[in-house]
Each structure stands twice: as C-alpha cells, then as structure tokens.
Amino acid sequence: MHATLLSVLNSLQQVIFEVTNCDTGEVQRIAGNSQWAFDLFPLLHQQDTIFIDDHTPFLQDFLIDAQQVWQGNRNNTLKSGFWTEVTDNQKELHLEATAIRHNDKNILLITSLAEEFKSKQNTLQSARELLLSNDRLIEQNEYLHSRLLTILKKPEQQGDILIALTKAIENAGFSVIITDSSLQTLIENSSTYSLFEQRRQALEHDEKPIDIIFNLMKSQLPEFDRIMNTKSGWDGELCWISPPSTLKWLKIALYPVKTELNEVNNWIIFTNDVTNIKHLVQKNEQLALQDMLTELPNRFSFWQKLERQTNEHKPFYLLYLDINNFRSHNEYYGHDDGDKLLIELSERITATLNNNDYLARIGGDEFAIILSDIENEHDCKKRLDKIFACTYKPFISTKGEPYSISVSVGAANYPKDANSVEELMKFVDLSAYSGKDNNNKNSIQFYSQSLQDASLHIIELEKELRDAIKYHQFELYLQPIVNLEQNSIYKAEALIRWNHPEKGLISPIQFIPEAEKSELINAIGHWVIKSACELVKQLNKHGYNIKISINLSPSQVIEENLFSFIHNCIKEYNIEPDLLEFEVTEGVLVNDYAIAEKLLSKIRAIGMSVSVDDFGTGYSSLAYLKRLPLDFVKIDQSFVKDIVVDDNDKAIVRAVIAMAHNLNLGVTAEGVETVEQLKFLKNNACNSVQGYLYSRPINFESFLKLIKEFY
CATH class of the missing domain: 3.20.20.450 (EAL domain)
Incomplete structure (x- = not known):
C-alpha cells in the first residue's frame, strides 16, 4: 500500500477491511493501523484476518444489514450511522461503518469520529444531536433486550443462564439489572455500580440500585400501578437526588420477560445517566421544554402547562393518545420511518386543534392534548372526530409504501373526574390502556368509576384464563x-x-x-x-x-x-x-x-x-x-x-x-x-x-x- 495513502487513512482515522465471508463475519485488513482499531480488535496485533462477532454486537448486527449490499450485483454503499463501543480496556470509541460493493469486492470501512464528537459537544448543535441520540438510546436498549430474551428463554440450567447473562451485559455502556418475578436482583453489571456510585460489596443497609429505581417510579409515575398490574414495559426519564445532594437525570427502560401464559419470570431494567444532556438543554429554555424530534412541547413542559391549567379552575378535557402497534411498525419499517411517522402525525393533529388547545409529546409514541373550554363528552367527541379523521389518510414510508395507523385515546375531565394533575394523568393513562382496540381501529375511552372496576375484573379474568x-x-x-x-x-x-x-x-x-x-x-x-x-x-x-x-x-x-x-x-x-x-x-x-x-x-x-x-x-x-x-x-x-x-x-x-x-x-x-x-x-x-x-x-x-x- 502506497505510504502516502496509508498516511491519509490514518489521519482520517479509518481502517479498511475486505469481507471474505459474509456469513461468518470473516474480514481481512487491507489498510489502516490507527490505535483505536487495535483497541477495538486486539487480534490485529498478531494477524490481519479477524472475525466480527458478539464482542462488537452493534457492528455484528450491521454486517447482517450490509449483506444486501455485498450480495448484490452492482456497486453500492450502506452506512451504519453513528454508534459507540466500549473496549475491553474501557476506552469509549465513537464510530461509523460503511459497507461498500465495488468491482466485485466487498469492503468494510470503519471510521473513528472521536474528534468530530468532541468538537460538536461544545456547540448548540451538539445539544440537539445529543438529544436525538438520547431518543435513540431506546433503540440500543431494544437490541440488547432481544439478546437477553433469547438467553432467558433457553431451557438451560440456571447457572449456565447466569454465566451467559453476565457475559452479555458486562460490556454494556449503561446499567443493566435483571431481577426475578418478585424484583429481587439476580444479576447487574459494573455500569450499575458506577451509575449509582456503589461498590459490589455494598453494606447491607445501603439502598440497592433496584430499590432506588422503583422508589423513583412509585413517586414520579402516575401510571406506576397500571404498569405493574398489567405487567407492561415502560421507558422514560426520572429525576434522582443522589446522597448527599447530587441531582441526576436517569433514562430508564423497563421490560418484563413473560412466559407463554403471560406470567412474569424476570424483569430487565436498563438505566442511562442523561444528566449532562439535561444540563446542556437547560442553557437554552426552548430546548429544555421542547421535544427535539417533533418540536412539540415535551413531557416536562406539558406538566407545567397542566399545573397552570388546573390552577385556572376552568373545565377542560385531558386526552392521552398513543399509536397502536407502534413497536411492530418500527420493527418492520425501521426507526427512521418511525420517527417520520411521529413527526407527520404531530403535524396532522396540530392542524385539527384550536389556538387555545395544547399538544405535547410525552413519551415514545405517546401524546397528551388539552382541549380547553369543553365541559361534556358530546363536545369532546366532536373534537376527537377531527383528530381521528387526520389518521385516515395513508402515511407513506421512506420507500414509498402506503400504510395505515390507528390510535387509542383516553380522556378525563377536569374537574368532574379529578382535580389534581397526578390523578388526571393516572386516569387518562388507565382509560387509554382500557380502550385499546385490537382490531386496529381508532378508539376513545372516557374515564369512569366503572372503568376502574372493569380494570380489576380484567386482572381477575386473566388469572382465570391462565388457569384454563x-x-x-x-x-x-x-x-x-x-x-x-x-x-x-x-x-x-x-x-x-x-x-x-x-x-x-x-x-x-x-x-x-x-x-x-x-x-x-x-x-x-x-x-x-x-x-x-x-x-x-x-x-x-x-x-x-x-x-x-x-x-x-x-x-x-x-x-x-x-x-x-x-x-x-x-x-x-x-x-x-x-x-x-x-x-x-x-x-x-x-x-x-x-x-x-x-x-x-x-x-x-x-x-x-x-x-x-x-x-x-x-x-x-x-x-x-x-x-x-x-x-x-x-x-x-x-x-x-x-x-x-x-x-x-x-x-x-x-x-x-x-x-x-x-x-x-x-x-x-x-x-x-x-x-x-x-x-x-x-x-x-x-x-x-x-x-x-x-x-x-x-x-x-x-x-x-x-x-x-x-x-
């Protein structure tokens, strides 16, 4: 390889591999000897031929997607997008991979974006990009989640499972905790102790990480009881004041691992420290109160608005709207298409609202709406018909494929149903969940006491069905x-x-x-x-x-x-x-x-x-x-x-x-x-x-x- 070209590759922090076997992940280094590559692939010190395996799971996953390029008949490229790897020696690498098909050659180009990452952190644009990457943390979580589910559902001896789980989670760059059905911790990785500033040999009287997380959920989530009773997953942000007085923001994803009979065997909890991102956005009031994807008000802004609305003592309807089968949509079309759907739906809903109404994105596929100056269900339904109507026109995927969606809406009235913010949110969450229509149709459920009773009945019926x-x-x-x-x-x-x-x-x-x-x-x-x-x-x-x-x-x-x-x-x-x-x-x-x-x-x-x-x-x-x-x-x-x-x-x-x-x-x-x-x-x-x-x-x-x- 020409020395000048080699020097250019190294200055660009790039390493080039030829893919010699797509199925096994075998690659051979052609050029590039940057130090980060040796940190990522230690075997390069002794040989040029290596295997991309679960030692670098995100890259291994990209190789599967890249096969469509490498197995094609024409020149083509595919980029992985930005991702972060933590090496065995605990170095954090910010990377991007490109799959290239050129003149019958299958090429894998990996670039270190460390310098770009550092420079962008000091700008306002960095805040925006970090916020969007924060939104994508759930994507990384879902990947590891699927890996853990595969292990947990294998008919192996418990000891073998724990070894496999330890190997799978130890190198994750965020906290991973796996519990049994009663929330007793079975295993947690090193990042958990770092995040919660504890030692593995914590004293017995110390509050355990799992206790900290669930105490925060109980105190800050109106929907906590519903989540646990229905054995649902959840993801969102919680505020933790670490002793003696350090404030941390935690992004938490909670996943139940269920048997075929819908009984929980395990819980998987992922926790990321997003405090730095919060500090960045607090320097800009607009960013602090805005959802960066849809540019709608975010959950924090919405709670402030709801507090002000109740203080005015004027009747209104609170709506909680989520997209049916949104996770399946993401799995089929991809997360970029999921983002596109959220943006377009938010624009369509906004167009149906009056000037004094309020729309916010408060979760992944969840929106909250305040309909002002409405006192009865009849008028609320008329307004909802406009919202439903905006979903009837097909959405178009990035590949040009039309598809349809439906939404579930829960509704509660202030002050008839509740006169506190916490109760209103709890009741609309229950209503939306109870009203979900499995025929993929738009549905509306208004809160009532009978709904509470029906919810308890459903829990009992589920138990009877398991017995059946x-x-x-x-x-x-x-x-x-x-x-x-x-x-x-x-x-x-x-x-x-x-x-x-x-x-x-x-x-x-x-x-x-x-x-x-x-x-x-x-x-x-x-x-x-x-x-x-x-x-x-x-x-x-x-x-x-x-x-x-x-x-x-x-x-x-x-x-x-x-x-x-x-x-x-x-x-x-x-x-x-x-x-x-x-x-x-x-x-x-x-x-x-x-x-x-x-x-x-x-x-x-x-x-x-x-x-x-x-x-x-x-x-x-x-x-x-x-x-x-x-x-x-x-x-x-x-x-x-x-x-x-x-x-x-x-x-x-x-x-x-x-x-x-x-x-x-x-x-x-x-x-x-x-x-x-x-x-x-x-x-x-x-x-x-x-x-x-x-x-x-x-x-x-x-x-x-x-x-x-x-x-």
Missing part, C-alpha cells in the same frame, strides 16, 4: 361447512369454548378480546392449533378426510415463530397439511399486509389453504384479494341474513361470488339458516355454506354422529 390453559378447561367445537355441489361435509370451522368450573360453558366473544389484551391469545392460539391437529388425526382414524379451518387472530399473524409451530404440529400428529385451513380477517390483511403475505405464502407452500373471514365487513379491498395467496372468501352472515328479501344484499352476494370466481377463489357463505337462503346461494354458484340450517357448533362426538347421519 393450565388445567385444560378449553374445548374445540366444530361447525360443518357443506360443499353444495357434492352435498357433503368437506370442512369444519374450529371454534373454541371455555368449560369454566363455576360459570359453565363460555363463548369466545366473552373472553377472546381480553385474551388479546392480556397477551394470552398466542398461548390459546397454540392450543387451538394443536387441538385441531389432534381432531384431524381422530377424524382420519374414523375414515374421514375432513379439513378443519382455524381462525388466526391479528396477534398470531405477527407472531414471529407461528409458522414453525404449525409445521411442528403437523409433524407431531402426522397429518396431511391440506387438511388444515387458516382464516384471517380483512383488517389483518390490510394493516399487516407484508407480514400476512409472508406467513400465508409459507402456509400455502406446504399445502394448507387460506380463507378471508367475514368478507365485506372491513376494508373490502380488491387489491389484496389479487395480490395475496388466498383460496377462499367467506361472505359475512350480515349479508346472508336478509338475502331473500333485500335486493341490496342479493346484489352484494352475487357480486362477491362473481368477483371471487374471476380470481379463482372459492366462496363460502356464513350464517345460512333457511332453505330459501340456501336455494338462492345454490342458484348463484356459491361453492359452500355453513350455518344453523345444517348445525350449530358442536363437540367432537356430536360432529361424528352428524357426519354419519349426513351420509
């Missing part, structure tokens, strides 16, 4: 689906029932919505899939090859390992895949199109079929019918009910049947109860029907009898 799973209280009922051309039962829809030991038989409409909210729906869904496979096997033993159709909830569709679970069940019960069908709703197909398309393609690839349930009641978009891998459309019973007497329903059903057949899709009509309805459907080439005319949902033994009678 543990003690096998669920049962699958089957409703036959009849092929009209062959006049035979060729399929059956599986419908869950709960045999409660005290309340008797409970229909799914009474417990599935709460199962969705409590995150037990995936465990129940797994039970349904396994039970359906068992019923297929039993039907085979009786000589019947009847397909069973299973409903998938929105939460199941986005479940990461669902297809693997289905595939394993098919192998375990040794059944043919074409004897299973999965039903999804229109809302799932539209709101989670890309995820649904990936899952349904895998399902159909191994022989299972897919049906769109309740067609016509949702978005009814012809685009997804054409683009998605589907086999059947199910006409909702609301169109079948009056099909004999209502000309509009007749026209709709005829149109759906014709459209489906043109797309090579089969059609099933739900809710068929009369011979006249059946005759109309036969005359219009409907393929199959289900409904009370043939049978209600029945247990397996009764279903076997029905088959014998039918034939």
